[in-house]
Amino acid sequence: MTHDLTYMLMTNANFSLVDSFKLTPLLTIVILMLGAFSLPLIKTKKGIYVVSLLLGSIAFLLNVANTVYVAMHGPYLFDIGHFPAPFGIVFKIGEIESVVSLFFTFVMLMISWYSYHSLEKEIKDHRVGLFQTLTTLLLASILGIVYTYDVFNGFVFLEVSTLAACGLIVIKDKEANIKATIKYLILSSLGSGLVLMGIAFLYSVSGHLNMLYIKEALSQNMTGNENLILLSLILFTIGLGLKGAMYPLHIWLPDAHSSAPSPSSAILSAVVIKAPVIFLIKLYYLVFGFDVVSHTFILDLLLIFGSLGMIIGSLMAKAQTELKRMIAYSSVAQMGYIFFGIGLGNKLGLVMAIYHVIAHSVTKSSLFLAAGSFIEQTGNKTIKDFKGIGKEMPITLGIFTLSALSLVGIPVLPGFISKWNLAMASIETGKIYLLAVILASSMLNAVYYFPIIINGYFGEENLDGKIYRSKSKPIKALLSLIILSVVMVGVGFMSGVLIDFIEKGIYL
Amino acid sequence: MPNLLNNYMQAASVILFGIGFMVLLLNNNMIKKIIGMNIMDTSIFLLFISIGFIDGKEAPIIVDAKVSGLGYVNPIPVGLMLTGIVVAVSVTAFMLALTIKLYETYGTIELDEIQMIKGGKYDT
Numbered sequence: 281m282t283h284d285l286t287y288m289l290m291t292n293a294n295f296s297l298v299d300s301f302k303l304t305p306l307l308t309i310v311i312l313m314l315g316a317f318s319l320p321l322i323k324t325k326k327g328i329y330v331v332s333l334l335l336g337s338i339a340f341l342l343n344v345a346n347t348v349y350v351a352m353h354g355p356y357l358f359d360i361g362h363f364p365a366p367f368g369i370v371f372k373i374g375e376i377e378s379v380v381s382l383f384f385t386f387v388m389l390m391i392s393w394y395s396y397h398s399l400e401k402e403i404k405d406h407r408v409g410l411f412q413t414l415t416t417l418l419l420a421s422i423l424g425i426v427y428t429y430d431v432f433n434g435f436v437f438l439e440v441s442t443l444a445a446c447g448l449i450v451i452k453d454k455e456a457n458i459k460a461t462i463k464y465l466i467l468s469s470l471g472s473g474l475v476l477m478g479i480a481f482l483y484s485v486s487g488h489l490n491m492l493y494i495k496e497a498l499s500q501n502m503t504g505n506e507n508l509i510l511l512s513l514i515l516f517t518i519g520l521g522l523k524g525a526m527y528p529l530h531i532w533l534p535d536a537h538s539s540a541p542s543p544s545s546a547i548l549s550a551v552v553i554k555a556p557v558i559f560l561i562k563l564y565y566l567v568f569g570f571d572v573v574s575h576t577f578i579l580d581l582l583l584i585f586g587s588l589g590m591i592i593g594s595l596m597a598k599a600q601t602e603l604k605r606m607i608a609y610s611s612v613a614q615m616g617y618i619f620f621g622i623g624l625g626n627k628l629g630l631v632m633a634i635y636h637v638i639a640h641s642v643t644k645s646s647l648f649l650a651a652g653s654f655i656e657q658t659g660n661k662t663i664k665d666f667k668g669i670g671k672e673m674p675i676t677l678g679i680f681t682l683s684a685l686s687l688v689g690i691p692v693l694p695g696f697i698s699k700w701n702l703a704m705a706s707i708e709t710g711k712i713y714l715l716a717v718i719l720a721s722s723m724l725n726a727v728y729y730f731p732i733i734i735n736g737y738f739g740e741e742n743l744d745g746k747i748y749r750s751k752s753k754p755i756k757a758l759l760s761l762i763i764l765s766v767v768m769v770g771v772g773f774m775s776g777v778l779i780d781f782i783e784k785g786i787y788l
Numbered sequence: 789m790p791n792l793l794n795n796y797m798q799a800a801s802v803i804l805f806g807i808g809f810m811v812l813l814l815n816n817n818m819i820k821k822i823i824g825m826n827i828m829d830t831s832i833f834l835l836f837i838s839i840g841f842i843d844g845k846e847a848p849i850i851v852d853a854k855v856s857g858l859g860y861v862n863p864i865p866v867g868l869m870l871t872g873i874v875v876a877v878s879v880t881a882f883m884l885a886l887t888i889k890l891y892e893t894y895g896t897i898e899l900d901e902i903q904m905i906k907g908g909k910y911d912t
Contacts, residue, residue, distance in 0.1 A: 432868055432871070436871060436875065439875045439878075439879070443878065443879065443882060446882065450886065450889075453889075455893045455894070458886060458889050458890055458893055459890075459902065461886060462818070462883075462886050462887075462890065462899075465879070465882065465883055465886065466812065466821060466825075466883075469812070469825050469879055469883075470809065470812060470813065470828075472875075472879075473805070473808075473809065473812075473825070473828045473829060473832065476829075476832045476872065477805060477832055477835070480832055480835045480836050480839065483836070483839060483865070484839045489864075489868075
């Protein structure tokens with residue numbers, strides 16, 4: 281790192297201190313990767329948390345600095361190891377990359393903080409260090425996927441994130457976890473096989489791995505290779521759709537998300553399934569380009585799968601009896617919104633897809649953590665056992681309510697902003713009938729979230745015999761959750777600024 | 789048909805990919821699933837390396853600063869596949885570890901039999 285810095289100082293005459301901000305993405309990943317492997321060496325629980333929260337905070341602060349730099353100076357490319365572009369790996373940091381990674385690091389930091397007060401109730405004591413190693417490693421690989429401008433580099437980071445995520449599920453060591461992890465790992469390795477095959481076809485046409493160079497080579501070698509390009513496009517869509525829980529390929533998700541410890545579920549739902557989608561968007565618009573993608577049926581396919589996910593995911597959620605399983609199916613529905621936004625194929629749709637990535641990651645993580653603390657404090661899992669929980673745990677249910685309202689689409693909250701703008705985007709494309717899908721999905725969301733909230737707070741027979749705040753967690757255990765929900769409301773309030781910022785860096 | 793014969797490497801690797809994919813997806817035995825995954829990955833390595841290979845060219849190793857007049861085989865696919873092999877090996881190792889765990893818990897590695905068993909040794 282110091283070598284990098286001195287190299288820049290010596291070779292670049294116009295070097296200024298401001299330019300050193302370009303090192304922050306690489307620095308974040310390097311610090312997290314190195315830090316991750318030092319965590320298992322620490323023996324005390326407190327030490328592990330101090331180091332991991334420190335790492336998380338450093339990553340977060342570096343990302344804040346990076347976002348500010350991008351906001352002031354615009355997007356930039358960073359050559360890793362100072363090899364020029366076609367040979368070396370390049371990071372591309374634009375508005376989208378910086379803001380998405382900022383929120384991912386923030387969510388991970390909050391989940392890590394929350395797990396200090398709850399994790400050892402779900403997993404064995406000696407595994408806490410391993411858990412923090414895995415989350416730190418996961419964050420590093422996720423940031424790598426978000427930043428990368430090189431398809432093969434993206435694939436490697438994707439594999440690291442998959443293995444780390446599998447570790448986060450199986451860390452609980454119950455039979456359901458082993459089964460869920462095997463299901464996830466098998467489908468995930470199918471997905472990564474397809475992605476690697478797609479890269480092979482792409483390389484055979486273009487002879488490059490850098491996204492920019494592939495795009496140039498593709499536009500020159502278009503004639504005669506249309507089928508090969510279409511094939512690799514389909515391989516990428518299915519492979520990353522498997523990892524990103526696109527509707528008919530989501531079958532691994534409910535088992536994995538419901539059986540994992542609550543902080544893991546929050547991480548899986550908030551961050552892990554989002555990264556493949558970001559990679560998919562990058563592949564569509566930075567590698568193939570809008571002209572190629574819009575001339576194929578891929579976007580229509582995404583639109584159909586997204587719509588199906590929005591409806592059927594919600595219907596499946598309604599049918600569940602376990603709380604965490606219900607929230608997991610709700611994630612399938614919410615991923616449907618993101619694929620729907622990409623599938624619309626216009627600028628607003630894509631902007632909203634990326635906005636929804638951020639909105640859903642803050643909302644669903646607080647929802648999962650709130651649900652986790654219900655389960656932890658009461659020992660129950662099924663929805664009908666949580667009647668009257670509002671009297672016993674008023675603050676936690678309040679946070680749950682706020683997040684649920686956001687997913688249902690109550691104005692000002694982030695879920696509403698993305699639904700409203702997705703509706704606008706579908707009107708823009710002239711597909712008015714899609715409004716019915718958005719509306720139906722919102723209704724269904726209300727149908728399965730409201731009974732929990734209503735039975736939790738109201739009803740004479742529900743509250744009978746419950747003691748006010750008897751099961752409440754201490755406020756310091758809930759602080760991270762409260763901050764998370766405040767930021768969630770902030771994402772809704774500041775949606776104008778955020779959407780403008782994303783729009784500036786949009787690939788279209 | 790002549791196209792297929794000229795590109796026999798690519799054709800073979802796609803066929804192998806199909807075999808591996810189906811074994812991974814449809815077989816119930818965990819070990820066979822892992823073998824299927826390895827066949828699938830190996831077929832991709834074959835495809836990648838066959839793209840970069842040119843018949844009659846030398847390996848890209850420069851000896852005594854003399855550049856060969858024949859030209860070299862593209863080294864990048866080989867380098868990439870080295871990384872790919874590392875990834876495949878680590879996924880395989882993880883899957884095998886999980887298979888051991890599965891056997892300890894359920895006493896079998898046939899996934900269809902496991903579906904039948906309601907509660908294992910460590911019932912949740």
